[in-house]
Amino acid sequence: MDKEAPPLLSVRGVSVRFGGVIALDDISFDVTKGQIAGLIGPNGAGKTTLFNCLSRLYQPSGGEILFEGASVLATPRHRIPDIGIGRTFQNVALFDKLTVLENVMVGRHSQTASSFVANALRLPSVVAEQRTARERAMELIEFMDISRFTHWPAGGLPFPIRKRVELARALAAKPKLLLLDEPAAGLNHDEVSTLETQIRRVRDVQGVTVLLVEHHMSLVMSVSDKVVTINFGRKIAEGTPEQVRRDPEVIRAYLGTAG
Amino acid sequence: MAALSKSWATKSGFGWMAIVFWALLAVLPLIGFIHEDPSFDYYMFMGQSMLIYGIAVLGLNLLIGFNGQISLGHSAFFAVGAYTTAILMNFAGIPYWATIPIAGLVCFGAGFLFGFPALKLEGHYLALATFTLAIAVPQLLKYKAIAGWTGGVGGVLLDKPDPPFDLPLSADQFLYYLCLIVAMAMFWIVFNLLRGRSGRAMMAIRDHAMAAGTMGIDTGLYKTLTFGISAAITGVAGALSAITVAYVAPDSFTLQLSVSFLVGLVIGGIASLPGCLVGGAFIVLVQNSSQSISDWMKVTFALRYDVPAWAIYGILLLVLMYFMPSGLMGGATALKEKLFGRSAKDDAASDSATVRSSHGD
Numbered sequence: 102m103d104k105e106a107p108p109l110l111s112v113r114g115v116s117v118r119f120g121g122v123i124a125l126d127d128i129s130f131d132v133t134k135g136q137i138a139g140l141i142g143p144n145g146a147g148k149t150t151l152f153n154c155l156s157r158l159y160q161p162s163g164g165e166i167l168f169e170g171a172s173v174l175a176t177p178r179h180r181i182p183d184i185g186i187g188r189t190f191q192n193v194a195l196f197d198k199l200t201v202l203e204n205v206m207v208g209r210h211s212q213t214a215s216s217f218v219a220n221a222l223r224l225p226s227v228v229a230e231q232r233t234a235r236e237r238a239m240e241l242i243e244f245m246d247i248s249r250f251t252h253w254p255a256g257g258l259p260f261p262i263r264k265r266v267e268l269a270r271a272l273a274a275k276p277k278l279l280l281l282d283e284p285a286a287g288l289n290h291d292e293v294s295t296l297e298t299q300i301r302r303v304r305d306v307q308g309v310t311v312l313l314v315e316h317h318m319s320l321v322m323s324v325s326d327k328v329v330t331i332n333f334g335r336k337i338a339e340g341t342p343e344q345v346r347r348d349p350e351v352i353r354a355y356l357g358t359a360g
Numbered sequence: 361m362a363a364l365s366k367s368w369a370t371k372s373g374f375g376w377m378a379i380v381f382w383a384l385l386a387v388l389p390l391i392g393f394i395h396e397d398p399s400f401d402y403y404m405f406m407g408q409s410m411l412i413y414g415i416a417v418l419g420l421n422l423l424i425g426f427n428g429q430i431s432l433g434h435s436a437f438f439a440v441g442a443y444t445t446a447i448l449m450n451f452a453g454i455p456y457w458a459t460i461p462i463a464g465l466v467c468f469g470a471g472f473l474f475g476f477p478a479l480k481l482e483g484h485y486l487a488l489a490t491f492t493l494a495i496a497v498p499q500l501l502k503y504k505a506i507a508g509w510t511g512g513v514g515g516v517l518l519d520k521p522d523p524p525f526d527l528p529l530s531a532d533q534f535l536y537y538l539c540l541i542v543a544m545a546m547f548w549i550v551f552n553l554l555r556g557r558s559g560r561a562m563m564a565i566r567d568h569a570m571a572a573g574t575m576g577i578d579t580g581l582y583k584t585l586t587f588g589i590s591a592a593i594t595g596v597a598g599a600l601s602a603i604t605v606a607y608v609a610p611d612s613f614t615l616q617l618s619v620s621f622l623v624g625l626v627i628g629g630i631a632s633l634p635g636c637l638v639g640g641a642f643i644v645l646v647q648n649s650s651q652s653i654s655d656w657m658k659v660t661f662a663l664r665y666d667v668p669a670w671a672i673y674g675i676l677l678l679v680l681m682y683f684m685p686s687g688l689m690g691g692a693t694a695l696k697e698k699l700f701g702r703s704a705k706d707d708a709a710s711d712s713a714t715v716r717s718s719h720g721d
Binding site: 156158178179180181182183187188190194195196197198199203206207208209210211213215216217220221222223227230231234270274 | 555556560561563564566567568571572573574585589
């Protein structure tokens with residue numbers, strides 16, 4: 102890894118309090134462009150809370166988040182896709198009554214700009230924009246290998262398919278950084294190995310940097326270039342999967358201590 | 361035409377079915393030339409009312425069915441549209457046809473502004489806030505300080521426009537065509553919105569607002585704009601109502617009108633475009649037929665007292681909702697699937713999807 106390259110994402114001293122509860126306490130780490138970074142920690146460690154800060158669903162009580170050197174916290178929520186951060190959700194947040202194609206096309210929202218008036222009158226520019234959006238969505242649906250569901254409403258699809266739809270939708274916004282919140286949750290063994298291939302392809306083919314929160318240890322350890330571990334809202338380890346796996350603090354957090 | 365085989369666009373039956381349907385509506389008034397009937401103009405007036413209610417329900421459907429917000433206050437926008445037209449015709453000498461887009465713009469402004477406080481509210485709370493609109497507006501229209509324009513409790517009488525260009529149509533035939541053309545324009549606009557970027561964003565907000573936000577949709581802006589457009593469409597319906605009835609009065613625009621729109625929306629089918637016209641027709645027909653059924657029952661069963669028409673209306677609604685919980689359009693789809701089989705149609709849809717999508721959008 103090139104030590105000199107400026108980080109794509111820089112989390113600096115981020116803290117989050119919910120009333121008296123400290124959910125995140127002074128968390129700092131960097132993600133370099135082209136990395137697949139894993140964020141692990143026991144249940145309730147604050148991983149999703151950190152994701153929600155990155156996509157501006159929560160406002161940290163302290164600290165700063167820089168993306169390509171600019172403040173994420175100064176960016177309104179609906180501009181987050183514009184600066185290049187996309188995400189998926191732990192419980193899969195699809196638009197259930199829309200088809201798979203329409204879901205992925207909504208992902209193109211930040212890449213398109215046609216106004217209400219232009220849409221209402223169906224101006225030629227809208228038709229052209231729509232065609233591109235549709236083509237790009239079709240490519241991504243194919244990329245995620247869900248073509249046979251293209252015209253199905255997302256609501257009735259099986260969970261593993263829904264997860265892929267969500268990933269395709271996130272990619273439609275052409276993110277530079279993709280936040281995956283527990284992508285392996287609810288998947289069986291075969292589906293997890295497919296997912297691992299897909300995450301690598303997202304990085305290698307689409308050129309997207311990935312930060313994933315995951316409980317599935319073998320997935321995180323095999324797919325990640327770097328792993329950050331947090332426990333009770335504090336960072337307890339950071340390094341390569343091998344380093345983190347051997348870290349006594351991490352072992353203690355996951356296995357508990359004898360006293 | 362959109363080739364989304366299983367999306368709402370096809371469910372709404374757009375395509376050649378829609379063209380045939382609108383063409384049929386355009387041919388209807390010509391029956392008056394073949395078939396001499398003294399009450400034909402009355403049927404034309406009923407047709408106007410159905411189209412007008414259909415447009416009003418379309419406005420409400422955009423808000424409720426496609427954006428997931430609720431309004432009990434659309435009678436207020438209907439009233440604002442109607443009074444805008446009445447005042448402009450009476451005091452500014454603006455021709456009736458030119459008042460229609462102005463009424464739409466005025467209602468867009470009113471709806472957009474109301475959309476801001478509505479942003480803070482959802483579900484029952486939004487229903488309650490919009491309810492106040494429906495309650496307040498008729499009272500405001502009676503307010504003495506503006507009675508010079510609004511006519512106060514008595515309302516305003518207007519001149520019924522004559523057909524232009526010496527068209528060989530009766531006034532009611534002509535007004536029917538006016539309503540039809542405006543209705544087609546409104547449905548075209550809404551259809552365009554829904555199959556494009558804006559409509560997808562509206563529906564995304566309906567299905568999952570937080571996820572829509574993370575996709576880069578400015579949910580606040582989209583919700584207020586949708587509220588404005590919805591109000592504008594219903595306001596245009598109000599303007600047409602002022603022109604066709606040639607009279608506006610505050611008590612025509614009570615909460616009951618809002619409830620009628622909701623009934624038309626639910627009966628026609630939430631998030632169904634043809635359902636809006638079905639709902640509009642339902643509002644007019646069922647209110648009339650409840651009275652007829654009541655009269656018929658009194659005679660047939662030799663009853664001493666009238667059967668209350670509104671009770672019959674209520675029973676009709678209950679029966680319909682019991683058998684067709686997703687409205688008449690939903691019921692029609694379910695019936696079709698029952699008769700012709702669901703799986704066969706679904707397979708055909710997914711097989712032909714790729715073929716049809718090659719025709720573009």
